[in-house]
Amino acid sequence: MITLSHYLVLSAVLFAIGLVGVYRRKNLLMLLFSTEILLNAANIGFAAISKFYGDLTGQMFAFFIVAVAASEVAVGLGLMIVWYKRRGTLDIDSMQSMHG
């Protein structure tokens, strides 16, 4: 029998994987990929809670997360393309012009 805990643990694990990506990757593209993983991990959690508590609010949140992800991609990719055209690299370490 699969319980809510199963899903939540899965969600946590996926979230951790996403975090590994976020911390570890230096490539902007990969960073965005990792962000998507984070969002999806959260989505699973929401959907699972929605199911096991019989409440649709969780699904609603998941919908809005999907919408946010879509807009994030549109803007993020645009910025990335601009950056790549100017600098020829997507390495985060090359974006340090604002260091204090």
Next chain:
Amino acid sequence: MFEAIAFYTFSAITIVMFWITVTSKNALYAMSALAAGMIMISGFFFLLDADFLGVVQIIVYTGAVMALYAFGMMFFDTTRDVKERVRAPKLVFLLSGMTALVLVIALVAPILGDHIEALYPMKEGIENPQAVGIVLFTKYLVPFEVAAVMLLVAMIAGIVLAGKKMDESLTLKVEDEFTQKGAQ
């Protein structure tokens, strides 16, 4: 039983795919693995009776978001391996591991409790898309519209950012045009 089989299979595939995404040196691998993982996640949604969400996940994430990523990747050199200099890799795993541990503890421990009330309970006999529609267009109408506006804004931003002349400075460009017009 089916649910268990499906759950474990999907879990295994998803975790492996996402792990590939996170660790792969090749952007194309990462992208493909991520897309595969997204489809698997939609599988979870189907398991969780959130049919509509599952389909939206496929259409939006796999069909649109990942395709957009792929399209964006064509501007970069995707087949070349990504060169990265990872500092303090142990810290990365420590942090993520700790977070995962804490999350698991937080989620598995009976913190959530039973005193959660279903605000918008799922009713018997109403199919998922219909129920979603009802809630989405009554209680969540304003967030829904806001999300729509946000998407529109994001679209315009994307168009402006990725426009043809963006490798030059927009403001300088405008000034140039002014000077040209002045010259005429």
Next chain:
Amino acid sequence: MTTTGFIIATIIKILVVLGLFSALAGFGTYLERKVLAFMQRRLGPMHVGPYGVLQVLADGIKLFTKEDIIPQNAVKPIFMIAPIIGAATAFIALAAVPILPEFEIFGVKVHPIIADINVGVLFVLGVMASGLFAPLLAGMASSNKWGLLGAARTAIQLLSYEVVTGLSILAPLMMVGSLSLIDINNYQSGGFTDWIVWSQPVAFVLFLIAGFAETNRTPFDLLEHEAEIVSGYATEYSGMRWGMFFIGEYANMITLGFLASLIFLGGFNDWGFIPGGLAIVLKVSFLFFFFLWTRAAWPHVRPDQLMWLCWKVLMPIAVLNVVVTGIVLMM
């Protein structure tokens, strides 16, 4: 029906659909060549078998026995997986499509649909949408500039026309009030005049146009436009991998034919004296023929015209159609 029975039935259905539709897809290539030949005052394949019927077989043998070439700089795993995605998504999309009306065989009632999910239409569209990864990954993985261009065109074309498809289907869905294809079919059970195409002609035309673009058929077959980008995403492919792209494409055409028939053309309801099963076969056949017909008759568009058409003509019309439908429904 017991669980075991259900599993067995499903597996049988899957096998039937897989076998039948890959055969159909292969046969589709023969049909295409024949029809195009006739329309161009040619004979088409004639030598293998009577009237060249066995040409399909010959081609299959040829493709299977051909060397599977993988370019040195290609991203190997992705390059190898891409055609499989193409074929697989095409067949997965068929899973939610009711192919025929229910019938009884050996005393068993058969639902000729693999999985009746309540979001059928969206599922089909979604899976077909994820089918765009086949050309996309293929083009990007093959380290070939034509391939890359083909992939880029895939991304923009399929992504853009998905929007039109979705919007055009929205209006009939609003009328029916369900996402299940069977419900949509039953909605039109009243006969010829009940067909949604009569109440939603604009949506039908839009859906067809977008369908052409999504299945990469002639007025919009820019992904592998020989005159411009050699063979697009499939430039580096050969042998059976190349063949799988074709099976996918033809299977997609058939799926789209089924979708259009079910949503707009009355589905598998009896049509006068013609029984439902035959009726839908006829409709799908006609639509398939229509795909070939246009290929013979119409020229391509340019990529910029394609995008112009999508975003500045079709999408506004689709949105207007949805709005008008909504207003009419509310009144």
Next chain:
Amino acid sequence: METYLYIALFAPLVGSLFASLFADKPKTIITGLVTSALLFVSWVSSVVLLLHVAHGEAVHVKMMDWIQAGGLSIPFGFNVDAVTATMMFVVTTVSTVVHVYSMGYMDHDKSFNRFFAWLSAFVFSMMVLVMSDNFAGLFIGWEGVGLCSWALIGFWYHKESASWAANEAFIMNRVADLGMLIGIFLVYWNFGSLQYDVVFAQVDKMDPTVLMMTTAFLFIGAMGKSAQFPLHTWLADAMEGPTPVSALIHAATMVTAGVYLVIRANPLYGAVPEVSLFVASLGAFVAMFAASMALVNRDLKRIIAYSTLSQLGYMFVAAGVGAYWVALFHLMTHAFFKALLFLGAGNVMHAMDDELDIFKMGGLGKTMQATMILMTIASVALAGIYPLAGFFSKDKILEAAFAGHHYILWAVLWITAGLTAFYSFRLVMLVFFGEERYKIFGYHPHEAYKFMLWAMSPLAVLAVIAGFFEHDFVHMIKAVLPVEEFHVSTGTFWFLIIVTQAIALGGIAFAVWKYSKGGFSEKWRETFVYKLLFNQYYIPKIYDEYICKPYAELSKIAWKELDVRVVDATVDFIATTIYKSGMVSRVVQSGNLSNMLRWMGAGLLILLLAAILYSPVR
């Protein structure tokens, strides 16, 4: 009626805003015309309102909620009853005249537009002051007129004396306003509201001590605004401003705000006879005190200013002895003839190229006949000669004082009446008659513009006839103010009139006789009394020596010892600490996204831990 109320109130504001649009532009006559026209509109509305309330009704509107915090509720409300309507009539009449007059007077000034902006703003503030139905609104108007007064006294800010005078007026008023503010706080503290009607309804239940404190503190505010002793010095110095300003603000309207406050708060003052007596006594003292200073002063405008002070003293006496309506009546008549006097002085100044010393004038009557007539009318009215306006109001004050058995007050006022007549005609004689001394100094006097004289004429008319409206006025004011019959016998009544007229006429006669013969001898100037009076009883000097200088010393100590050593050091210490901690933690801000993300992750971990540890379910 509400519409008229709003028009009367906001027309000056509109004019002010309109004129301020052109504030830094070169002179345009349009600003003057527009503001004058709007003031005329305001005047018409005021007249309509006056006629409306003359039957004992009141117009009360609540424009909006202004402050609504907890138990404190102060609406932006306006109330027009007889008192207010009278004040509005006075204010709008005088200000309209002054506006029109100013168009001529300020003709050659390069800040013409700014002048009108401030002038109209002043009128608006004054209207708020008189129309408000609560103490808070009154205070707003109070401060507003203070601000405008400051700006207008210091209108020629490039002159050091002008800006000094402006600041003096402003600061001295603030000192008084502190008292006023305390009074208002006391009102709110004890009565729980600032609405006039609510407050006045509760007067009977109040502790007399509380009432005394309240009224006393309110009266401090009134003292400041009406320049009563010891806060009187600013008024004479305020004559640095343009003459129309002196006419409008420092004679007719603003300085009477203190009187208005006392009249408005008459239920409070009526309940505490001690304070009222003090008010009356101080008024009488100031009347005498100021008149004495006016006797010897050589400055044209200062003489009139001291005269204003003296007349304000009269009003306070009237208010103090309980004859509030008389105070208001005298306020009105005084506004007319005093404004007229000032405007006439303005004409003289123009003619004499801003020369103010009356001993340098003389014989101007030949060239400036109209001005001479107008000023003589005003002076006669000021002296209180029948049948001009001054007679009716001033005589009533004396009668009220006598009827209240305040014989000392009456005596003081009686003497003052004589002094008033004397210095008024000393001024008239020295300016308009006698030998033409200005020729020695090379002046070429000329008459003012025609329209300026026409503008003054309404005031002259009012100065002549206003007194005859006494019965109508009494009839109207009865609804609002207590009107007592003075219990004096007819004989006494006529005796008082004759005595007063006699001393006034005596003063005039003495002045005319003395100055037609060439005035006092030089020796008179050597005497102690003359010096004392001429130096304003040395009060400015005393202030300077015993208040300003010690205060400056104290400030210096506070600056050197307290500010630099303690406050600055503390602030610097905080700043340095933050700066240094910033320098230390700057490393975190490496600009590297990856590092930032790691920090973020660490923060997430901490937050999660906190969420678990402090979870309520645990």
Next chain:
Amino acid sequence: MSLEQFKDRNVAQNYVHIPVDKPPQKPMDKFKQVVRRTFKGELFVGLWVVFREMIKRDFHTVKYPLEKLPISPRYRAVHKLYRLLESGNDRCIGCGLCEKICIANCIRLETRYDEKQRKEVTEYSINLGRCIFCGYCAEVCPELAIVHGQRYENASEQRAHFVLKDDMLTPLDFLKEGKQEEFPGFGAVSPNADERIKKTPTAY
């Protein structure tokens, strides 16, 4: 298909000019064009045309290996070496001009003196893998010995694809039957060509 038809197949006498509008510039005009073309039925005209052709079943396919189209007698494909009509001797005199002029450098010939001390061509080969069928060899030949023939099926499994002298030379029996075609006109072989051939004086 008759020969006449064949000759004229590309040359229609009456050209039809299709009017071409100026391409629309403004977006609105483009939109109008789309609408016009949509509702004018141009698309359906195309559909109808192809459908009509389909049901007419008027096929033009030539089943090539089984049936072949006639070709023009002047078709210029794989070369032929001609013989003299009467005597049946080779026309080629081994002068080597063709070898010289060949721009693709694909002609090789070997000569020797025969027993009569006359020049005789022993080997004559053309590398068809390189030949571009420019016709210079035929044009330069003083004896009209080499001409282009009608053999066009020159597909080969070998890369070095040569034709040798024997493949090209007109067979004797063929010549006897008078099937070696000659065409009249400028530069053609004169009827008495055999006679006009001077014997090379061996005495020199």
